[in-house]
Each structure stands twice: as structure tokens, then as C-alpha cells.
Amino acid sequence: MGIKWDEFFITGDPLILGSQIAILLTMIGAVAGITYLKKWNYLWTEWLTTVDHKKIGIMYIISAVLMFFRGGMDGLLMKAQTARPEMEFLNSQHYNEIFTTHGVIMILFMAMPFLIGLMNVVIPLQIGARDVAFPQLNALSFWLFFSGAMLFNISFVIGGSPDAGWTSYFPLAGKEFSPGIGNNFYAVALQIAGIGTLMTGINFIVTILKMRTKGMTLMKMPMFTWTTFVTSILIVAAFPIFTVALALMTFDRLYGTHFFTVSGGGMDMLWANLFWLWGHPEVYIVALPAFGIFSEVIATFSRKSLFGYKSMVFSILGIALLSMVVWVHHFYTMGSGPAVNSFFSITTMAIAIPTGVKMFNWLFTMRKGRIKITSAMLWALAFVPCFVIGGVTGVMLAMGAADYQYHNTLFLVAHFHYVLIPGVVFAVFAGLYYWWPKMFGFMLNERLGKWHFWLFVIGFNVTFMPMFFLGLNGAVRRAYTYSAESGFAPLFMLSAIGSIVLAAGFAVFCYNIYWSIRYADRNISSDPWDARTLEWSTASPVQFYNFAKLPEVKSLDPFWHMKKKNEGLTLYDSEIEEIHMPSNSWLPIYMGVIFGIAGFLLVFEWHIGSAVAAIGIFAGLIIRSFDYNEGFHVKKDEIHRIENAWRKTEGEVHDHVS
Amino acid sequence: MEHHQSKSFPISHVIGFVVSLLLTFAAAGIALYTNLSFKVIMWIIGSLAVVQAGMQLFMFMHLREGEDGKTNLVNMIYAVFMVIVIVVGSIWVLTSGHAAH
Ligand code: HEM
Ligand SMILES: [Cu+2]
Numbered sequence: 001m002g003i004k005w006d007e008f009f010i011t012g013d014p015l016i017l018g019s020q021i022a023i024l025l026t027m028i029g030a031v032a033g034i035t036y037l038k039k040w041n042y043l044w045t046e047w048l049t050t051v052d053h054k055k056i057g058i059m060y061i062i063s064a065v066l067m068f069f070r071g072g073m074d075g076l077l078m079k080a081q082t083a084r085p086e087m088e089f090l091n092s093q094h095y096n097e098i099f100t101t102h103g104v105i106m107i108l109f110m111a112m113p114f115l116i117g118l119m120n121v122v123i124p125l126q127i128g129a130r131d132v133a134f135p136q137l138n139a140l141s142f143w144l145f146f147s148g149a150m151l152f153n154i155s156f157v158i159g160g161s162p163d164a165g166w167t168s169y170f171p172l173a174g175k176e177f178s179p180g181i182g183n184n185f186y187a188v189a190l191q192i193a194g195i196g197t198l199m200t201g202i203n204f205i206v207t208i209l210k211m212r213t214k215g216m217t218l219m220k221m222p223m224f225t226w227t228t229f230v231t232s233i234l235i236v237a238a239f240p241i242f243t244v245a246l247a248l249m250t251f252d253r254l255y256g257t258h259f260f261t262v263s264g265g266g267m268d269m270l271w272a273n274l275f276w277l278w279g280h281p282e283v284y285i286v287a288l289p290a291f292g293i294f295s296e297v298i299a300t301f302s303r304k305s306l307f308g309y310k311s312m313v314f315s316i317l318g319i320a321l322l323s324m325v326v327w328v329h330h331f332y333t334m335g336s337g338p339a340v341n342s343f344f345s346i347t348t349m350a351i352a353i354p355t356g357v358k359m360f361n362w363l364f365t366m367r368k369g370r371i372k373i374t375s376a377m378l379w380a381l382a383f384v385p386c387f388v389i390g391g392v393t394g395v396m397l398a399m400g401a402a403d404y405q406y407h408n409t410l411f412l413v414a415h416f417h418y419v420l421i422p423g424v425v426f427a428v429f430a431g432l433y434y435w436w437p438k439m440f441g442f443m444l445n446e447r448l449g450k451w452h453f454w455l456f457v458i459g460f461n462v463t464f465m466p467m468f469f470l471g472l473n474g475a476v477r478r479a480y481t482y483s484a485e486s487g488f489a490p491l492f493m494l495s496a497i498g499s500i501v502l503a504a505g506f507a508v509f510c511y512n513i514y515w516s517i518r519y520a521d522r523n524i525s526s527d528p529w530d531a532r533t534l535e536w537s538t539a540s541p542v543q544f545y546n547f548a549k550l551p552e553v554k555s556l557d558p559f560w561h562m563k564k565k566n567e568g569l570t571l572y573d574s575e576i577e578e579i580h581m582p583s584n585s586w587l588p589i590y591m592g593v594i595f596g597i598a599g600f601l602l603v604f605e606w607h608i609g610s611a612v613a614a615i616g617i618f619a620g621l622i623i624r625s626f627d628y629n630e631g632f633h634v635k636k637d638e639i640h641r642i643e644n645a646w647r648k649t650e651g652e653v654h655d656h657v658s
Numbered sequence: 659m660e661h662h663q664s665k666s667f668p669i670s671h672v673i674g675f676v677v678s679l680l681l682t683f684a685a686a687g688i689a690l691y692t693n694l695s696f697k698v699i700m701w702i703i704g705s706l707a708v709v710q711a712g713m714q715l716f717m718f719m720h721l722r723e724g725e726d727g728k729t730n731l732v733n734m735i736y737a738v739f740m741v742i743v744i745v746v747g748s749i750w751v752l753t754s755g756h757a758a759h
Contacts, residue, residue, distance in 0.1 A: 340751055
């Protein structure tokens with residue numbers, strides 16, 4: 001395990017040299033900027049050590065937006081490379097690395113943290129709680145995710161990127177065929193981030209089961225809370241499978257075991273099997289909360305309560321159950337025989353049923369509603385037809401026999417982008433426009449929001465629609481180029497142009513954030529959308545203790561009824577009591593850093609260094625076991641002052657009587 | 659968060675941990691250092707795994723302390739379902755058709 005210093009930094013590629021310089025300059029710039037503005041202390045006490053679910057959520061969302069940028073750049077590079085036949089922009093190795101990092105980053109470091117971020121901000125508020133069940137564990141989840149994401153991201157400048165696809169199938173991903181350390185990054189970084197996700201799952205199950213406010217029975221929970229609950233159960237069911245699979249992969253690559261390597265009597269398809277046992281539920285882990293977001297947005301802007309609440313809940317449960325028993329549809333062509341393929345074809349197609357129920361519920365919610373077309377609502381409206389295209393092509397792929405034709409073509413790539421982009425990206429955009437005022441106390445600009453929407457949705461369709469036809473004509477996925485004779489050129493060109501429009505949409509989104517931070521109106525009420533659920537029954541931005549007095553729930557859409565009956569909107573001085581809150585802690589970020597260091601050394605197979613760093617992990621665990629910090633109490637005066645400040649403003653539905 | 663019940667020594671956790679280690683080393687030893695047939699080894703280490711899982715449920719997972727039996731029942735049914743899906747499902751998928759060869 002000699003250290004190969006000459007291979008430490010990746011050299012010799014102008015694109016990568018450019019990124020290395022850019023990263024270095026950004027880092028110097030950030031450190032210098034924070035020092036100049038004397039913000040280190042603020043950063044440390046308000047953000048890095050925080051255990052406040054709202055701030056943790058915002059940090060998740062910021063990371064996700066950055067990762068979207070990185071993953072999107074990867075996507076654009078691939079589109080540029082295939083824009084014309086036999087282009088020499090990226091070589092085949094570089095293309096392999098880019099689709100691998102693109103896939104991993106988009107799913108694990110963009111979709112997951114974006115949704116988990118929104119869950120963090122919204123769920124405790126929706127159920128009328130003051131924080132999640134385990135605030136410090138929540139911070140630890142974030143820092144482990146962040147640590148894993150950063151470790152994965154440095155791979156392209158230090159050490160080399162993984163290049164065996166986001167699925168990293170054996171035997172290709174084994175030491176034999178991928179001798180470099182690139183795939184170690186995959187095994188280790190995803191392990192660290194995965195531990196964080198697993199803890200998030202546990203945290204939210206307990207939070208939703210145990211911390212609901214008075215009167216909120218399970219069947220009175222908002223739909224986003226329901227989907228988060230079921231997603232958390234899926235996380236706890238599925239992520240341990242990935243944890244085990246990654247651990248076995250790590251052993252195979254680092255310590256010479258043969259779980260998946262054929263040469264030593266291992267079973268390569270066992271990896272594919274375990275990967276998809278996790279991977280398919282994972283798709284629903286990101287889709288379900290997204291469905292929840294659409295449910296909230298559609299109900300609010302149709303000004304009606306959600307149609308078919310019960311059938312919604314049962315279809316979520318049905319989807320979750322079925323999603324555990326469909327995994328083989330990702331490798332029908334492995335040849336498991338007709339009984340297996342038929343079974344999994346049927347279960348896969350069955351998922352269309354509860355999904356269809358949800359679609360109709362959303363449509364019926366809008367029927368005869370007084371629909372307000374806001375940016376958030378536009379995303380929900382566009383979701384319906386786009387996702388149906390993704391779903392219908394999914395049913396086509398679900399037929400085991402037919403899949404032999406579609407398998408490994410761009411038809412599949414188009415299909416899953418039609419599921420993931422409307423199903424996740426549209427949803428997080430909708431959620432961001434909708435909950436932004438709750439997080440920051442001002443709105444995102446609606447005009448820019450509409451530019452963002454139209455450019456993104458048109459760009460998305462122009463990018464991915466041609467890929468269906470390319471795939472049917474035989475264009476394979478993960479191929480860095482094609483010949484002029486193939487006749488693929490025009491559609492590839494069209495798709496590349498689409499991706500530029502899509503990128504322009506994303507640019508408008510970033511500009512919108514900048515514009516709104518600088519110029520948006522700060523004098524908005526705490527309930528700017530005339531919404532229905534409890535998160536709108538407190539200040540915007542939300543005060544650190546969430547609720548001065550915990551709300552009481554009597555029905556679905558509780559806040560809507562509070563407003564209609566003018567109940568519980570006024571806070572009387574006599575109702576104010578001291579509030580017990582958890583204290584900040586440096587341990588979570590410490591654990592993130594130390595996991596990152598140990599992981600980095602492990603990637604480079606510097607085993608001794610890694611073992612030494614791991615002592616730091618145990619030290620952290622021990623310190624935590626002896627930590628008896630009981631948190632602190634917020635005094636009545638302070639609550640009085642904070643509540644007065646936001647309740648006594650014009651246009652505010654809430655009041656405060658002394 | 660409000661208060662911790664007892665700061666007494668977590669003896670059952672320590673016993674559970676030690677027994678887990680013993681069972682794991684026993685499995686490794688049988689697999690690596692005995693001349694039993696493949697089938698016998700699989701049965702023995704499979705049984706040891708079940709024993710260990712059961713023991714951990716009692717030692718670590720507070721199975722006896724649950725407030726209500728219903729929650730525990732739901733959890734157990736769910737766990738059994740997951741085990742069947744993952745273990746039986748994988749064996750079925752990986753040993754039928756061409757995949758078997
Ligand atoms: C934003 C615009 C996007 C563009 C332009 C884009 C483009 C692409 C392209 C060109 C490929 C590779 C096709 C090939 O096999 O040669 C790809 C693969 C992939 N994309 Fe995207 N994509 C985008 C967004 C997303 C999002 C939002 C997700 C997930 C949430 C995602 C997940 C994936 C995955 C999992 C793969 C497969 C990687 C692999 O083959 O290992 N993409 N994408
Ligand atoms: Cu799937």
C-alpha cells in the first residue's frame with residue numbers, strides 16, 4: 001500500500017485544471033470574505049453548531065442547490081459531447097466518470113438532501129412541534145451527509161472519479177477491472193452519507209409518531225407529513241441493505257475478499273440484486289415526499305381540501321409496500337427465468353394503480369376549485385402530464401419480455417428522467433416557492449419564477465423527449481459517441497439545444513434567489529398564500545421556538561378552520577409559559593469532519609492513518625455518552641417581546657393581547 | 659430529553675455485545691477452520707445468525723420494555739416481511755433460470 005503521490009492530484013486535463021484553480025480560488029475567497037466581514041463567530045454559533053431543524057433544513061437545501069449545479073454541469077458536458085457525431089470534447093474515460101458522478105450526485109446529493117431539507121423545515125411545524133425528536137442526531141445526520149457529499153465531490157480533482165456507473169456493477173467495479181482508487185470514493189463516501197440518511201429516517205419516524213400536537217390523530221396529518229412518515233419507514237427498511245452491500249464492496253476492493261468477484265467464487269449478480277433491493281425503494285423514497293409537496297400546493301392553490309384524503313393515504317402505503325417487491329425489473333436481462341421475470345413484471349405494473357389513484361385525486365382536488373396560478377402551482381400543474389409520460393413509459397419497461405428490447409438504451413434514460421425531474425425536481429421547486437416566505441420572511445419573485453418555470457419545463461421536454469426516439473432507434477446509454485451513419489445526429493442535436501434552455505431556466509432560478517434577497521418586499525404577512533396547515537400559523541421567518549403556545553387540532557387543514565372560525569389566532573399573555581429548548585453542540589460537525597478524514601484516508605487505502613482517525617470517531621461517541629446538557633429555558637419576557645413584534649403588524653391574522 | 663431514568667451500568671448491553679462477538683467469531687471459525695461440508699456450514703452459520711438476531715432484539719432493542727404490545731406486534735410482522743423479501747427473494751432470484759449457472 002505504497003503511497004502514490006504522483007497520482008494524488010489529477011493532472012493533464014485542461015478542464016480539470018480549470019476546476020482545480022476555480023475550487024482553490026473559491027475557497028480562498030470564502031475564507032477571506034468571512035474573515036473580512038468578521039462572520040466566523042456568527043457562522044459557528046448560528047449555523048455550524050445549530051440543532052434547530054429549520055436551520056439544518058436550510059443548510060440541506062443550500063447544499064442541494066450547489067449539488068444540482070455540479071450534477072447539472074455534468075449533464076451539460078455529456079449533452080455537449082453527444083451533440084454531434086464523433087465529437088472529441090470528452091474522451092470515453094472522461095464520459096464514464098461524468099455519467100457516474102452525475103447519477104450519484106443527482107440522486108443522493110441533490111434529490112435526497114433537497115427533500116430532506118424541506119422535510120426538516122416543514123414537518124415539525126406541520127405537526128405543531130418545537131423540534132424533531134432528536135435534534136442533535138438531526139445535526140449529525142446533516143454533517144454526515146455533507147461529509148460524504150464533499151468526499152465524493154473532491155474525487156474528480158484528487159485521486160480520480162468513480163467510473164463504473166451510478167450502479168457500479170461488479171465485475172466492472174471490482175479491483176480487477178477498476179484498479180484505481182476512483183471506485184473507493186463510491187464505496188466510502190456513499191457509506192458515510194448513507195449513515196446520515198438512515199438516522200434521518202429514524203428521527204422522522206419518532207418525530208411524527210410521538211411529537212404531534214394535541215388533537216392531531218394520524219388521519220388528521222397533512223399529506224406531506226404522511227408521505228414523509230412513509231418515506232422514513234422506507235429509508236429504515238432499505239438503507240441498511242445498501243450499507244451492507246457497500247461494506248461488502250469495500251471489503252472486496254480493499255481487503256481482498258470475494259463476495260462479488262467472480263474469480264474467487266463470489267457472485268457478481270449478488271451486487272446487482274442488493275443494489276436494486278435498495279435502489280428501487282430509493283426511487284420511491286425521493287418520489288413520495290415529492291407527492292406530498294404537490295398535495296399541499298394543489299390543495300392550497302385550489303382553495304379546497306385535498307380530494308380523497310383516505311385513498312391518498314392508502315395509495316401511499318400501497319406504493320411503499322409494492323416498491324419493496326419490484327427490484328428485479330432493473331435486471332430482467334440477467335436471465336432469472338420466466339417465473340421470476342413474470343412475478344416482478346406484475347408487481348411493477350401494479351404500482352401504476354395506486355399512482356393512478358393519486359393522479360385522479362389531484363385532478364379532482366382542482367376540479368371546481370378557485371385555482372390561483374402561482375409559480376408553485378405551475379410546477380404542480382406541469383408535473384401531472386410530464387409524470388404521466390414517465391409513468392406510462394415505465395409500464396412499457398415493466399414488461400419483462402419487452403424490456404429485452406428497451407434495456408440499456410436511451411429510452412430508459414429518457415424514462416427515468418421523466419420520472420425523476422417532474423417527480424422530484426418540479427416538486428422541490430414547487431416546495432421552495434411555496435415555503436420560501438416561511439423560511440425567510442420574503443417571497444421569491446413571481447415574474448422571475450414564471451421565466452424559470454417556462455424555460456425549465458420547455459427545456460426539459462426538448463432535452464429528454466428526443467431520447468425516447470433515439471433509444472427506440474437503438475442508441476445505447478453510457479456511450480460517449482456514435483457514428484454519423486447511425487442517423488442519430490439531428491435528435492441528439494435537438495436534445496443538446498434543449499439542455500441549454502433547461503440550464504437557462506436554472507440560471508433564472510439562481511438569479512431569482514439573488515434578486516429576491518436584495519429587493520423583495522419584507523412586509524408580508526405570516527400567511528401570504530392563505531394556506532391551510534399549521535406551519536402558516538406562526539411567524540415568518542419562524543421564531544426559534546416555533547410556537548409560543550402549541551396549537552390544538554380539531555380537523556384536517558387545521559389552520560384553515562382556525563381562520564374561518566377565528567379560533568386560536570390570538571395569544572393571551574396568560575398563555576405564555578417558559579419554553580424548554582435544546583442547546584447547540586459542536587459534536588455533530590466534529591463527527592462530520594472526522595468521518596471525512598477517516599473516509600478520505602480509507603479511500604487512498606492508507607489503512608493505518610485511517611485507523612488512527614477512526615479513534616476520533618470513538619472519542620466523539622464517548623463524549624456524547626457523557627454529555628448531560630439539559631438545554632435551556634426561554635424566559636417569558638423574551639417570548640412576549642418576540643410574539644409582539646410579529647403579531648402587531650398590519651394585515652396580520654394573528655394577534656397578541658396583553 | 660427532559661430527564662434520564664437511570665445512570666446505572668448498562669450491563670445487558672455489555673453482555674449482549676460480548677455474546678455477539680463470540681457468536682460472530684464462532685461462525686467465522688466454523689467457516690474457515692473446519693472440514694464440514696458446505697451445506698452443513700451454511701446451516702450452522704445461518705442458525706448462529708438467527709440466534710444472534712434474536713439475542714440482540716432482547717439485549718439492545720428493548721423488546722421487553724415496549725409500552726404496548728400492538729406496536730411491537732406490528733414491528734415484528736414488518737421485520738419478518740422484510741426478512742422474507744430480502745433473504746428468500748434474493749435466493750429465489752439468484753438461483754433460478756440462467757442466473758443459476
Ligand atoms: C438537469 C438536467 C439533466 C441533464 C441534462 C441530464 C442528462 C443526463 C445524461 C446525458 C445522462 C447519460 C446518458 C447516457 O447514458 O449516456 C444522464 C444519466 C443519468 N441521470 Fe441525468 N440529467 C439531468 C438531470 C438529472 C436528475 C435531476 C437526475 C436525478 C434526480 C438524474 C439522474 C441520472 C442518472 C441516475 C443517470 C444514470 C447514470 C448512469 O448511467 O450511471 N439526472 N443524465
Ligand atoms: Cu425500479
